[in-house]
Amino acid sequence: MDEWIDYYDSTHTIYASRLHRDLHFQVIANDIIGYITSPDAVVLDYACGEALSAVKVANACAQLYLAEPAPGVRGRLVARFASDTRIRVRSLDEL
Template sequence: MMDDWIDYYDSTHTIYVSKLHRDVHFRQIAEDIAGYIPSPDATVLDYSCGEALSAGRVADACGRLILAEPAPGVRGRLIARFAPNVKIRVRSLDDLRNMEENSLDLAVMNSVAQYMTPQELDTALTVVGRLLKPGGQLVLGDILQPDVGMAQDVIALLRFALAHGFLADALWGLARTALSDYRELRSKIGLRRYSEAEMIGKLTAAGFAASRAAQNIGHNPSRMTFVARKPG
């Protein structure tokens, strides 16, 4: 399941309706992630980070930022974009398996779980759990709920667009998306959804003490964010 989505995001896709949409999307995510950083010298992992255009904002708030990205084309752009920033390092997901145990203060997986099978997510949680220091946190954001459909996503996008001045582009982009590879792929393999209780149970089974955050990361309030602490 995840491989299909990796291929999609590594292609020339139209998930963002405009450059402004893309820029404010990544800026808000970066600001939300920065709010979870526990100290200025913290080591932070952004797992499956995507283009991470505003990662510099996150790096400004921590000591070291690791951007882990599975799509090779995206990873190459990240390396080129952030090469001058000595705080940022770009890695593949496979590289994480060779990282030092108990080396992270914070890990973030935002808008990732919906593209994974439950087994893929369990594997990722195991990898992250090994890397986190005792007492370190995993923030799992943008979790889709079973009873929340595409209509809520559309409403959230339009409100976000209205607030940031790209409403006309959003309306045109929604029409374009209805005929796009994204809509076809979403219909074909779907997106994984979890109830609050299911996600708490999954995180607990992975060894974390977890709770739902008051607000979701990003612009969509109908989705959920969870904060999971490694014991110790």
């Protein structure tokens, strides 16, 4: 699994375009939201990647935990969501 984490933590080209990347995260967010049964729910997005639509998920629940194994990605998530108290970023070991 370390190879996968290292790959995802690098500059990679798994998306055909920025639109492809953005749509990927929008679809994931919509799928997660479909499982939320209450606005009081606590939600875990495990191996969340860049979580570009995390705010949309956070708007549908009380607390969103973004768990990400790649340290560089996790650092960007921490910086991006530092001011949003509904979103917490964790390593997989911290769960």
